[in-house]
Amino acid sequence: MTDSVSSLTSRLSTTVKSVPPSGIRKFFDLAANMEGVISLGVGEPDFSTPWAIREAGVSSLERGRTSYTANAGLYELREKIATYFERKYHVQYDPETEMIVTVGASEGLDLAIRSIVDPGDEVIIVEPNFVSYAPLVTLAGGKPIPVKTTLENRFVPLTEAIEQAITPKTKAVLTSFPNNPTGTVLTAKESKEICDVIKRNDLLLISDEIYAELSYDAAHTSMASVDGMRERTILISGLSKAFAMTGWRMGYVCAPSVITQAMLKIHQYAIMCAPSTAQYAALAGFNEGLVEVEEMVETYKQRRNFFVTSMREIGLDCHQPGGAFYAFPSIKKTGYGSEEFAQKLLEGEQVAVVPGHVFGEGGEGHIRCSYASSMKQLQTAVERIDRFVNRNSKS
Template identity: 55%
Template sequence: MKSWSDRLNPVVRDIPPSGIRKFFDLVCETPGVISLGVGEPDFVTPWHIREACIYSLEKGHTMYTSNCGLPELRRAIAGDLAASYGVRYDPGTEILITVGVSEALDLAMRALLSPGDEVLMPEPSYVSYSPTVLMAGGRPVPIATGLEEGFKLAAARVEAAVTPRTKVLLLCYPNNPTGAVMDRQSLLDIAAVAEAHDLVVISDEIYDKLTYDGKHTCVSALPGMKERTILLNGFSKSYAMTGWRIGYACGNPDFIAAMTKIHQYTILCAPITAQKAALEAVTRGGEGMLRMVQQYNRRRHLVMHAFRDMGLPCFEPRGAFYAFPQISATGLTSEDFAADLLREEKVAVVPGNAFGPSGEGFVRCSYAASTEDLGEAFRRMARFVRRRGVRPRIISGARRYVPEEAVLGRAGQA
């Protein structure tokens, strides 16, 4: 008799569990841990957004919505994208409300891919990307990026990776896990490659509002890119709404119609309460969102300098809320570093190889945590790396830190 596991779809059976969730589970089992692992804002969803949800329940808004989502929410999203980036979508045919960006990504892959189609993606990449491609019957093709080029994707590398089976280019900028952003000219160069090879671009821009230097470039707003781009975005990161599970996809009517077919047979519609909250966020949540972004911006400078002071090179993250320090100087692999740090100092980070082989030698640390937790985490981490023989950097002169320096402390003196 076959084992029960032999009856499973072999693609699903052979996909490893999420490297992020593995450490998240360990955190839940270990008391006293400071977690810098899961990419979740430490802020609570602003009150006026929660209140909009409560009010909708009091009014009895508990029914299904259209498969595509509330018309007023789709109109608000269309207005926000037009105002922010100058790209215009028809809310009736070109926008689909989904259960988080994760569902939007899955729908896009299943709507586009036939067995064996290739999907190009920069690496390190978010842990869901490759499994989502595999479960849709496609083949993920990672394109390595590194510290020396600021983890940016070069058009020449995209060109070199294209084969006759390539159908999709998947982008995520600002990037998870590195915090890298792409400048407009680099994206224009990549867009030219996509057009030359007739590629569909899926652009996951969930961190678009969390851009600290300059303005975010929306891929679908580039000349000639709207028709061949599926834009993914949502409310989890910018508005501290992770648990609400609400996202959206924008694209040409053919793409959105195909994604809606899958959505209507599997999910039917996103919860109306979450949609009501999202409507409040997109229409009146800008001020609160900007206050959160300002806090993240202060923290990113502190975190970057804390790593450098303890002797670990750290790329400057220009978007999202992650730092991606290089830990090779400790002599540990990414997984050993994360496991030993959790066991010895009760600080949780995610090993870089969870985001693909290009992430080996790095760890991902979320700075979407309180300054108090960040301060204590870096004091513990500094002790840990010093025991591995890493010498703290000698600081000469006074660095002009932002005011929270006193909270975080200088990691080199921990």
């Protein structure tokens, strides 16, 4: 059996073998096998999908709407997304040629990277970042180039750091704001400064804005809305987070038609189209679900305020996230690395968090805590973290 496994392993792609499994799933799987665990690990709303959206999905099945849609998605849905995006973020896209409905934002990211990256191309990735970014670049034959951010600077990338990372091989910059895992939101001025670097060096921007609706203290500024950026931005978003639709796998990509048509080739051969049931449900989301989105956002804001204040009272430095539903407290004062801290916290107090290093080296010394949990669970988790820190700090 061992010889057989070894033989099969030798036949695997060298590139695939070089990509590590998700560090998020590791701790989620550990927590799933323990009793009494409070998980702050997985980035998923604790709300059910709004009823009008679920009802629309069920209705589409009852009416027999189970066929393929157009490869790019239901035109009516693309029209609705275009209208929504223009009204909310002040950017216009042609639903016919500049938009693709994808199987979650994750597929959109994969399509975006594969459509522009050739072997040897470099993609600058602002770090800490979501765990899939660097592997997707690697799988496309490119080289991910991290640009680290720090707590002292609110995890906002310094323009000079981006500039210094640019080489003749640089093809694009990949960003995510509001950020996962830090919750950082850029000001309009900060967005413009980063975009100025991108324009000055004639680069593309892949902007993951899946958490755009989850902005608490100021309206979200889409990177594509910055002057001169629309024609060089591939914008990724979706309904998973704000509409509590993670399992529906509903994302979309907006970009200039030359890029979306290249992406559509990959999408056609790999996927055909996003699930029709989920597309009809998403249409109802834009038509009838926005009020509930606003209500969920307000609840997340209240939880954020409680959790960040609590981390600071415990003695863990924690910046105020302006968006998403993650806090990224520093655990450096405890003397533990992020992996050891997360492991011991899970074993000792049955609280699951994600060690910051899985989001890139710039995340070391931090843990990601999702506050997309009930206030009762957050309160209990805080009590357990407080007890753990007081009992285990090495300092």
